[in-house]
Amino acid sequence: MTSKDLWNAIEILHGGVYFAPDAQARYEAVGLKGYWMGYFASRSAALGTPGPELVVATFHGFAPRLVHRALPDAWRFADRDAVLEARYELARDLLAPVAERATALAGSMRQVLAGVDWAGKPLAAAHAGLPRSDDPVVDFWQSVTALREYRGDCHLAVITAAGLSGAAANALAVGTGWAWFADQRSKRGWTEEEWQAAITDLVTRGWLTPDGEGTDTGRAARQQIEDATDRVVVAGLDREATSRLLTLEADVVGLAREWAHDHPTLAGRTGRSA
Template sequence: MTSRAMWNAIETLHAGVYFAPDSKARYEAAGLKGYWMGYFASRSAALGRPGPALVLATFHSFAPRMVARAVPDAWHLSDPESVLEARYSLARDLLAPVADAATSLAPRVRPVLDGVDWAGKPLAAAHADLPRSEDPLIDFWQSVTALREYRGDCHVAVLTAAGLGGAAANVLAAATGWGWFADQRTMRGWTEDEWAAAISDLATRGWLSADGTATETGRAARNQLEDATDRVVAAGLDREATSRLVTLEADLVAMADAWAEAHPALAPSRASHGH
């Protein structure tokens, strides 16, 4: 986005749907089984009924076997429309403490999408192409989600260009303080052997020590990956979209701060691509 603060705000306002205590129950009510099936199906439903290869390609950081346990079985148990409605229901409830701000900002955020180059950003493009909701809260969240996935798609492009597969990207993130979870390996489905192999590969680059500790070079490399993502993001926004984001930044940051205060257990602790 126009700044890392803008990305933090967009990430915060989007990502609560993944951590809400009742997310599992909501998706099970739509026919799915378990938390991870709900996660993979809900985040990929904008793509239609994607199989594991497409989900893995767009999400990037998960172990293939973890994805394969969720899809395509999810689409035998439910359908994208029902899953998306469950997701929107979660988003609507989570936005309730900042509903006035979301309603006010919705017509200002939506036009930003018109100035985005979606080429090479499949997950973001799929979300931007979903039917626009007449509910201003969901319309706002839909727009924020498309922008969140836009940066995510850009980040995946940077990671793959750097030769970092899913395991290596997670190892580097965890070692440099960019990981989401205390046990990043388990949460992304990688085995101990796969994790060790990724550490070995990154140690060969000089980015990690043999014990998995980040070197100064590795920390610099991780920061450079974020900087490169920012450049790719900026390159895909036309002048009007960039200008709109500049004028929106203060309001979105204030809204994200208010949201995080209302949901302290759900707010991301660190900005990252979230994949």
């Protein structure tokens, strides 16, 4: 089994595009309006020009109203290919300090994708199906992104099987120490009333206290969700893909650590540690 360090490295290397200081400006330059329109349009553009319902379904965790404010209007303001190119340019510029190492790993990372079962992982499959970039740094990032969304799709399947709404999944993460942001509620667009309703549901399960703190049962349940995600991830990788990831692990983790050292603020927002 590949390690937590590897998947955290993949998260770090992928996620910088969302938090780069100039991300909003780059997407506004191609016609989008505001941070969230840039976020939802750029991340979902692999799916084509999706409407809000598809993005709510594939992203999970975000309040639907937040998505509806951005989509489908984004596709009236900006060309989908221009949005994708702006995203690639962000990734290329962010990875410039480690471009030589990313280039060296690009081919091997791309080969991993051939051994992934994309069934039931729509967002990951869409990213894996995008045309391969001629730029090896972007190609490396494309592969990393497909793998990041692969684990994300697996995680979403486990969360929804556990009967957790988007708000409840976030409230549980906050209460049990798995959330990245102190202001997770507002970051995901949930109202105080919706957040409290989610906490109430989790109190009924015995997973949170009325003030939103995780119980022993809740912390165990959240760990079980993470462990189940790991099992689903492993089940979808064939023997060759698993072997390739194990071989690549030290290099990918090392690259992420090098990048995080130069971008500590961005790395802190995209992964648990470098």
